[in-house]
Amino acid sequence: MSRQTGPKAGKPEPLATPMEDTDIIDFEIIxxxxxxxxxxxxxxxxxxEKSGFGRAxxxxxxxxxxxxxxxxxxxLETLKITKQSLARVLxxxxxxxxxxxxxxxxxxxQRKLYPTKSGRELALALAEPQxxxxxxxxxxxxxxxxxxxxxxxxxxxxxxxxx
Amino acid sequence: MSRQTGPKAGKPEPLATPMEDTDIIDFEIIxxxxxxxxxxxxxxxxxxEKSGFGRAxxxxxxxxxxxxxxxxxxxLETLKITKQSLARVLxxxxxxxxxxxxxxxxxxxQRKLYPTKSGRELALALAEPQxxxxxxxxxxxxxxxxxxxxxxxxxxxxxxxxx
DNA sequence: AATTTATGTCAATAAAGCTGACATATTTTC
DNA sequence: GAAAATATGTCAGCTTTATTGACATAAATT
Numbered sequence: 001m002s003r004q005t006g007p008k009a010g011k012p013e014p015l016a017t018p019m020e021d022t023d024i025i026d027f028e029i030i031x032x033x034x035x036x037x038x039x040x041x042x043x044x045x046x047x048x049e050k051s052g053f054g055r056a057x058x059x060x061x062x063x064x065x066x067x068x069x070x071x072x073x074x075x076l077e078t079l080k081i082t083k084q085s086l087a088r089v090l091x092x093x094x095x096x097x098x099x100x101x102x103x104x105x106x107x108x109x110q111r112k113l114y115p116t117k118s119g120r121e122l123a124l125a126l127a128e129p130q131x132x133x134x135x136x137x138x139x140x141x142x143x144x145x146x147x148x149x150x151x152x153x154x155x156x157x158x159x160x161x162x163x
Numbered sequence: 164m165s166r167q168t169g170p171k172a173g174k175p176e177p178l179a180t181p182m183e184d185t186d187i188i189d190f191e192i193i194x195x196x197x198x199x200x201x202x203x204x205x206x207x208x209x210x211x212e213k214s215g216f217g218r219a220x221x222x223x224x225x226x227x228x229x230x231x232x233x234x235x236x237x238x239l240e241t242l243k244i245t246k247q248s249l250a251r252v253l254x255x256x257x258x259x260x261x262x263x264x265x266x267x268x269x270x271x272x273q274r275k276l277y278p279t280k281s282g283r284e285l286a287l288a289l290a291e292p293q294x295x296x297x298x299x300x301x302x303x304x305x306x307x308x309x310x311x312x313x314x315x316x317x318x319x320x321x322x323x324x325x326x
Numbered sequence: 327a328a329t330t331t332a333t334g335t336c337a338a339t340a341a342a343g344c345t346g347a348c349a350t351a352t353t354t355t356c
Numbered sequence: 357g358a359a360a361a362t363a364t365g366t367c368a369g370c371t372t373t374a375t376t377g378a379c380a381t382a383a384a385t386t
Binding site: 024025026031035036059066127130137138141149151152154 | 192293299302307314
């Protein structure tokens with residue numbers, strides 16, 4: 001395999017000029033966002049490691065705590081993952097006593113999800129370092145900026161599709 | 164103290180009350196940040212899928228473009244991943260003609276990394292939808308808020324350790 | 327000459343996602 | 357009441373992106 005499989009056969013010349021001064025592309029925020037998120041999830045990751053859980057467990061515990069009684073379908077919609085992906089994580093959390101399932105009172109096919117006391121404690125323990133980090137990031141920020149950050153984060157989300 | 168000594172002790176009772184009204188924990192920002200990042204990376208993910216690349220390739224292409232001439236060690240430090248993880252991704256990008264390696268002029272053990280023309284084009288194509296998303300999220304924001312968001316994202320990062 | 331450093335590579339493993347197929351219980355529709 | 361749709365569960369296999377450990381090579385430093 002001596003030939004180039006890539007976009008252009010021939011000799012790719014390396015470019016030495018940096019890419020900083022682009023008017024159209026906001027590389028600064030893109031990078032800031034990457035680093036911010038990387039470090040933001042590192043705190044809970046470190047805690048979860050001890051219990052043998054991962055980031056996926058965190059998300060499930062978080063949303064079930066925030067929204068007790070949500071169904072499996074709700075959770076799939078929120079996390080935008082597949083049923084099979086969720087199944088393994090959810091099973092482990094139920095087996096470990098952090099989450100309970102209750103058949104829906106109206107529709108008994110549904111499994112409504114609730115945190116146990118331990119589940120709630122876990123969610124809090126995971127959120128605590130993240131919350132401290134947020135506090136720290138907001139130090140000295142005006143009320144306007146705080147609201148502005150919320151609006152910004154909100155605006156970064158996909159627009160909801162009509163259905 | 165007789166009950167619930169651990170997650171598996173006794174009968175875990177489901178809790179039905181939501182967790183919204185906590186003073187100490189900022190669940191709102193935690194959630195906003197999760198959704199914002201999830202959607203933020205979804206655009207490049209969709210583009211990369213067509214080329215058979217993933218999120219890891221994106222990060223490498225991005226940083227090499229931003230910082231042409233950076234070494235493998237620099238990249239490992241930036242991404243906070245292991246040498247072995249980077250190796251596979253980097254090799255694919257080099258084989259596909261997006262990145263080139265040049266032996267360091269001073270220290271010839273080093274491999275300095277440069278984008279090719281295609282590499283630069285790829286980085287731009289990936290950053291473009293993200294940049295549009297950022298623009299949209301900033302719509303109507305004052306200069307103070309824009310600066311505040313940058314300061315917030317910056318503040319979310321780990322403090323650098325002295326070494 | 328010996329050691330350290332920068333990088334590469336082989337092998338095995340894990341977490342967390344994916345698709346496809348199929349099963350079960352329950353509700354809704356005809 | 358039978359048929360279809362829905363909510364969930366599960367089996368099997370695959371992929372991506374990370375991990376650790378071990379070892380190899382070339383070049384720089386001591």
